[in-house]
Amino acid sequence: xxxxxxxxxxxxxxxxxxxxxxxxxxxxxxxxxxxxxxxxxxxxxxxxxxxxxxxxxxxxxxxxxxxxxxxxxxxxxxxxxxxxxxxxxxxxxxxxxxxxxxxxxxxxxxxxxxxxxxxxxxxxxxxxxxxxxxxxxxxxxxxxxxxxxxxxxxxxxxxxxxxxxxxxxxxxxxxxxxxxxxxxxxxxxxxxxxxxxxxxxxxxxxxxxxxxxxxxxxxxxxxxxxxxxxxxxxxxxxxxxxxxxxxxxxxxxxxxxxxxxxxxxxxxxxxxxxxxxxxxxxxxxxxxxxxxxxxxxxxxxxxxxxxxxxxxxxxxxxxxxxxxxxxxxxxxxxxxxxxxxxxxxxxxxxxxxxxxxxxxxxxxxxxxxxxxxxxxxxxxxxxxxxxxxxxxxxxx
Amino acid sequence: xxxxxxxxxxxxxxxxxxxxxxxxxxxxxxxxxxxxxxxxxxxxxxxxxxxxxxxxxxxxxxxxxxxxxxxxxxxxxxxxxxxxxxxxxxxxxxxxxxxxxxxxxxxxxxxxxxxxxxxxxxxxxxxxxxxxxxxxxxx
Numbered sequence: 001x002x003x004x005x006x007x008x009x010x011x012x013x014x015x016x017x018x019x020x021x022x023x024x025x026x027x028x029x030x031x032x033x034x035x036x037x038x039x040x041x042x043x044x045x046x047x048x049x050x051x052x053x054x055x056x057x058x059x060x061x062x063x064x065x066x067x068x069x070x071x072x073x074x075x076x077x078x079x080x081x082x083x084x085x086x087x088x089x090x091x092x093x094x095x096x097x098x099x100x101x102x103x104x105x106x107x108x109x110x111x112x113x114x115x116x117x118x119x120x121x122x123x124x125x126x127x128x129x130x131x132x133x134x135x136x137x138x139x140x141x142x143x144x145x146x147x148x149x150x151x152x153x154x155x156x157x158x159x160x161x162x163x164x165x166x167x168x169x170x171x172x173x174x175x176x177x178x179x180x181x182x183x184x185x186x187x188x189x190x191x192x193x194x195x196x197x198x199x200x201x202x203x204x205x206x207x208x209x210x211x212x213x214x215x216x217x218x219x220x221x222x223x224x225x226x227x228x229x230x231x232x233x234x235x236x237x238x239x240x241x242x243x244x245x246x247x248x249x250x251x252x253x254x255x256x257x258x259x260x261x262x263x264x265x266x267x268x269x270x271x272x273x274x275x276x277x278x279x280x281x282x283x284x285x286x287x288x289x290x291x292x293x294x295x296x297x298x299x300x301x302x303x304x305x306x307x308x309x310x311x312x313x314x315x316x317x318x319x320x321x322x323x324x325x326x327x328x329x330x331x332x333x334x335x336x337x338x339x340x341x342x343x344x345x346x347x348x349x350x351x352x353x354x355x356x357x358x359x360x361x362x363x364x365x366x367x368x369x370x371x372x373x374x375x376x377x378x379x380x381x382x383x384x385x386x387x388x389x390x391x392x393x394x395x396x
Numbered sequence: 397x398x399x400x401x402x403x404x405x406x407x408x409x410x411x412x413x414x415x416x417x418x419x420x421x422x423x424x425x426x427x428x429x430x431x432x433x434x435x436x437x438x439x440x441x442x443x444x445x446x447x448x449x450x451x452x453x454x455x456x457x458x459x460x461x462x463x464x465x466x467x468x469x470x471x472x473x474x475x476x477x478x479x480x481x482x483x484x485x486x487x488x489x490x491x492x493x494x495x496x497x498x499x500x501x502x503x504x505x506x507x508x509x510x511x512x513x514x515x516x517x518x519x520x521x522x523x524x525x526x527x528x529x530x531x532x533x534x535x
Contacts, residue, residue, distance in 0.1 A: 136473075143405055145407070145409070146407040146410065146417075147407075147439050147497055148497060149405035150404060150405055150406065150527050151497055152404070152473070152476075152477040152485060153485045153497055154474065158469070158485060161467040162465045162466070162467055162487060165465045165466055165467060165510065166464070169465070169509070210471075211468075211471075212470060213467045213468065214468040214470060214482070215467075216467075259445075262464075262497070
């Protein structure tokens with residue numbers, strides 16, 4: 001059921017990403033999420049050959065408890081900003097910030113905008129015994145009041161596992177299929193010196209991993225990371241004369257199944273469907289044109305269902321699609337080629353954007369480059385499992 | 397003292413869900429039903445999500461439904477559930493339409509399936525609160 005709207009095709013190719021970088025990834029004790037984000041932005045400015053004073057827009061997502069995080073960030077960057085705000089769509093925020101940047105630049109509200117996100121999740125939860133205990137024993141006041149905790153229902157793992165169970169029931173999807181996603185992304189991480197996970201993962205390792213909330217075991221779950229990433233967006237005209245080969249922003253789209261993850265069929269047909277259709281329409285492209293996908297992989301199952309929702313295979317055929325080896329470098333649709341949130345680091349979709357940009361530049365060594373890749377699709381998923389963003393990038 | 401710290405979280409009813417918990421204490425499952433469009437909804441709120449009417453009352457439902465989906469906790473997230481793992485948290489779709497998060501009792505965790513028919517049963521927490529849970533329907 002697609003609303004009768006026409007995506008703004010005139011936004012296609014008007015802006016480009018001219019700089020991108022990450023902070024240190026994984027375990028970075030003693031550094032706040034804001035400092036990690038500043039680190040990523042400084043690296044992205046270097047990558048672009050720009051100074052902070054060249055930037056007149058700041059878009060970010062902050063920690064949930066931070067008020068007007070973009071103000072704190074711009075203060076650290078030492079700049080005033082024409083266009084600046086904080087987004088709060090969880091893992092769908094990062095692509096939305098890039099889209100907002102395009103709209104602001106296209107309509108003359110700013111010239112060059114930095115978009116980024118940083119988090120210190122490993123430090124907050126695992127860096128010390130105190131942090132572990134704090135994470136494990138949250139006070140009652142932080143729980144939902146009713147309709148969850150009394151049943152022992154806690155955490156994002158279970159929420160997503162509900163979708164996995166339903167998908168398995170409807171379509172015969174198996175844990176072998178989920179395992180192939182974990183194994184493929186781990187294989188990509190081994191090619192990425194910045195990735196957190198350094199050890200190979202076999203399908204038997206996957207099955208030997210302890211169960212967390214079945215059908216998910218430990219290897220179905222993404223990492224707890226200290227990580228930040230940033231991209232710098234400017235007009236395609238200005239991008240022509242800059243240090244890096246510009247990567248064009250060809251389309252974006254959004255959808256929010258705000259009736260709820262537990263409503264309708266939302267846990268098996270995600271908002272990626274409508275978000276993807278909108279992004280394809282703006283870009284004038286379809287799933288067959290996509291050379292690499294960087295999919296929001298908070299849990300293995302979420303990759304499988306999004307691949308279906310984006311039209312890379314039919315609904316219900318995601319298991320066979322991943323089992324074919326399609327997601328691997330060299331496969332039909334190399335996916336999460338830096339290792340993803342399952343094996344590189346979890347930065348709520350920001351690193352998916354960074355990797356999409358890098359694949360479009362063709363500056364990777366051969367063993368990391370998706371050969372002849374011209375178009376990258378990137379997804380962001382968040383909120384309470386129902387907010388979705390899609391970004392399509394292309395080589396200039 | 398010790399028994400306090402290991403008790404499962406006690407539901408803390410919001411003003412709009414109080415009638416739900418009052419009915420549950422009497423071992424009845426009652427949900428808000430819209431007087432304008434005749435539909436039930438859950439969780440309780442002060443307006444109908446189907447038509448935005450604010451005219452509604454809590455009506456008993458059959459307490460029967462089927463499992464839409466479920467998960468099985470193996471990890472202990474809170475000590476109060478340590479004795480229960482592996483335990484099932486399910487989303488039950490009532491015959492009247494709304495879906496409720498709940499536990500499935502009276503069946504080994506590895507025999508629970510989607511679409512399984514279930515019916516409500518009540519787990520008395522204390523004098524104030526009884527928690528609606530579900531068990532497989534007989535026959």
